[in-house]
Amino acid sequence: MSGGLLEGVPGPASVRFDVDDERLARAAWSRLAEPGDLPARQLVQEFGASAALRGLLRGQGPPRWRSRLSDLDPVRDVRALERVGARFVVPSDPEWPGEPLSRLGVEQPFGLWVRGPLDLGEACERAIAVVGSRNCTAYGERVALELAADCARDGVTVVSGGAYGIDGAAHRGALQVAGRTVTVLACGVDRIYPTGHDQLFDRIRQVGAVVSEVPPGSSPTRWRFVERNRLIACLSRLAVVVEATDRSGASSTAARAAKHGVPVGAVPGPVYSPTSYGPHQLLRTGAVCITSAGDALDEIQRLGEAPSRPAPPRRRAAHDDLPPADLRVFDALPVRTTAPVASLAKVAGLDESTVLAALGRLELRNLAVRSGAGWRRART
Amino acid sequence: MSGGLLEGVPGPASVRFDVDDERLARAAWSRLAEPGDLPARQLVQEFGASAALRGLLRGQGPPRWRSRLSDLDPVRDVRALERVGARFVVPSDPEWPGEPLSRLGVEQPFGLWVRGPLDLGEACERAIAVVGSRNCTAYGERVALELAADCARDGVTVVSGGAYGIDGAAHRGALQVAGRTVTVLACGVDRIYPTGHDQLFDRIRQVGAVVSEVPPGSSPTRWRFVERNRLIACLSRLAVVVEATDRSGASSTAARAAKHGVPVGAVPGPVYSPTSYGPHQLLRTGAVCITSAGDALDEIQRLGEAPSRPAPPRRRAAHDDLPPADLRVFDALPVRTTAPVASLAKVAGLDESTVLAALGRLELRNLAVRSGAGWRRART
Structure with missing residues (x-):
């Protein structure tokens, strides 16, 4: 563990927990290194959290990881969460x-600090992120709610950020149909942000999952919001x-x-709506x-294993998809009077035998009616 | 001219005009063969309209082209138009x-039957097709009108089909800013369809161009509408x-x-609007x-020769695009009280020298203020 990434200011330190407990060591790292601190993550992925932490305690590693060493108490963090x-x-x-x-x-x-009964791995097997502005329109709120509800009804977990506006509507949509929803916070899962959503978070904690990578007590900083967004995206199969x-x-x-x-x-959305600009x-x-939701489920299925759902039926007119001559x-058939075949041929610019054959097919489709010596269009 | 495409029922016929006049022969073909009759077009492109017509008069060619031979009078057609x-x-x-x-x-x-002062070739050097439903919403009508007006103001010709709804709004938008507009009809240019647009067509005939490939007197059939649409599209650089x-x-x-x-x-448009389904x-x-219109002009320019226009300026906050540490x-700076560098380092999870350097940059951007022994966020 000497040299390499753990070079830096020397000086031993001590902590009040079992550094060899990999879970506690990961909990410790989640407090020491901010989300987005990639060297810390690389180190832990390469050597394990315990080994990386032992190096840090021996004085290795950049000073920024040491600034929070003195307050470190992952046992307290984990116990506080368990309570x-x-x-x-x-x-x-x-x-x-x-x-x-x-x-x-x-x-x-x-690691992820999780509150709520949902099994996170299972919930994220088929999940959709539904996100958007806090300052949304009634239109956006309605779309988010219905999209989330319809996806949740189909067994897809709705992941969002718990914010006012679109995020909240997405969570509520899933909850309304007793579906699964996961909210990923930029603060500790023991905190409520935004505070106006305390009832919503209560409900999600009861039936869904509230998730964060920052330890209990952490406040939601702009930086953490930015990094939080990568989790919302990557826990999902589609980010809408x-x-x-x-x-x-x-x-x-x-x-x-x-x-x-x-x-x-x-x-x-409407081109005049600033919130549809994004x-x-x-x-x-x-x-x-x-x-x-149909579009979203199509996209998720297209990327997954199941075959694509059939296209929705089109509203059709009787003359749709007629071959060109027909x-x-x-077009040439009169509506009120009748016309002989020779006159139809002239109007349509077709020879008489083609016209006759077409009239036969049109009659079969109830589009043309023979009347005396001529033909007219059938009444619809 | 024997064999090949001109095989068919023999039997000579005669016409009352100079078949060797290529323009008259093309006018004749525009009456004989419907839009979309590709063999007729292939023949005329290969041999010329006069030669193809002589073959037809000698009894060659399929019967469908002969059904209208007896009424043929392109001289009358051209003169009627000239009047x-x-x-x-x-x-x-x-x-x-x-x-x-x-x-x-x-x-x-x-050929194209044209009414109006606009030089068609020049008008179509930089043209946009703006089309849509007859049964449009007020939203669609407003977008069409503004899109057309803004494009026309930029010198782009607005091409459309003269129908009620979106088409009409597009033409009106161009006319409102004294811009160029071309309407392509499915009937003869001497007819008005839809009749409720007689004043609109009057105005387009005065300052723009009314265009059709079918000869005077022709009625607007469904088939001709379908084929007309290819002209609207292909006279333009972008079809919206x-x-x-x-x-x-x-x-x-x-x-x-x-x-x-x-x-x-x-x-x-709104996802709940059936007219935005298309x-x-x-x-x-x-x-x-x-x-x-900016988007449309961007796309036209991107495809043409001129360099793309610069992106519109974004609304920005002072803390946008700060480097991660800053x-x-x-985020760590208190708003009401002040904090010493050591405490900021702990909150931000950074070492003190990084915090000091960041504070210097934040101070330069008027985002941080030194106050006594500590720092606080600057008031915005």
Whole structure:
């Protein structure tokens, strides 16, 4: 463990917990190194959390990881969480959503602090992220709610960020149909942010899962929001932006999704709506146009194993898809009077035998009626 | 001229005009063979209209081309048009929009009957098709009008089909800013369809161009509408569908555009609006998302020679795009009290020298303020 990534200011330190406990060591790292601190993650992935922590205690590693060493107490953190019925899930746990999170590579979290009865791994086998602006329109809120409800009804877990606006509507949509929902926070799972959503979070803790990679007590900083978005994206098979201005966090979620190979969906809206600017930009850069849960499920299935669902039935007119000659004869048929075949041939620009054959087919489809010596269009 | 395409029922016929006049012969063919009759077009492109017509008069060619021979009088057609200030434009004319129409290959029209002062070739050098449903919403009508007006103001000709709804709004938008507009009809240019648009067509005839490939007196049949749509698409550099149900003519225009290599644009709208179903389907199959004339002009320029226009300025917050360390220190800065560097380092999870350097940069950007022994966030 000497040299390499752990070079730095020497000086031994001590801690009040069993460093060899990999789970506690990961919990410790989740406090020492901020989300997005990639060298710390690389180190832990390469050597394990315990070995990396022992190096740090021997004085190795950059000073930034040492600034929080003195307050470190992962036993207290884990116990505090257990008191509220929560757990710290690490990659060796059966519940760890290993396959989706593997897309993050070195950006994978040390572990996830989880509150709620949902098995995270199972929930994320087929999950959709539904995200968007806090300052959304009634239109966006309705779309988010219905999209989430219809996806949840189909057994798809709805992942979002618990914010006001689109996120909240997405969670509520899933809850309304007793579906599964996961909220990923930028603060500790013992905190409530935004505070106005305390009842919503209560409900999600009872039936879904509240998830964070930062330890209990952590406050939601802008930096943590940015990094949180990668988890929302990568726990899902499709990340749908319902409404977003160009600066909103949902656009950052879409960017992280695209970076890690998660398909991005965007909900169109009125061109005059500033909150549809973000989705329209995404549509211009390859996002899938999502207008309903059907579209989203199609996309998830298309990427998964199941065959694509059949196209919805089209509303059709009787003369739709007539072959060219038949359509031209149909066009030529008078509605009120009748016309002889010779006159139909002239109007349609076809020879008489073609007209006769077409009239036969049109009669079969109840589009043409013979009347005396002539023909007319059938009444619809 | 014997054999090959001109095989068929023999029997000589005669006509009352100079068959060797290529322009008159093309006018004759525009009456004999319906739009979409590709063998007739192939024949005329290969041998010339006069030679092909002589063959037909000698009894060669399929009977369908002979059904209208007896009524043929292109001299009367051309004169009737000249009386209303119109002309029959053929490929040898300088006004012929040769480059755009060449995309049609064998589907090129024999000629175009044109009413109005606009030079068709010049008008179609930089043209946009703006099309959509007759039964459009107020939203679609407004988008079409503004899109057309803003494009026309930029010197782009607005091409459409003169129908109620989106088409009409597109023409009106161009006329409102004294811009150029071309309406392509499925009937003769001496007729008015739909009749409620007589004043609109009056105005287009005065300042724009009313165009058709079918001769005077022809009625607008469903078949001719379908074929007309290929001309709307191919006279333009970009074909934008504003609103359309899945069965509307605008979707057929988009399909013809795509077939002949004209880029398709689609205007998004509310997902609950049935008239936005068509554009959303198009967005799913590769259409460009068009939310404003700026988007359309970008697309036209991208395909043409001029460099792309700069992206519109984004609304920005002071802390946008801070480097990671600076954002984390900014997050850590208290708003009401102050904090010493050591405490900031702990909160941000960074070493003190990094925090100090970040504070320097944040101070320069007026985001951090030193106050006594500590630092706080600057008031915005």
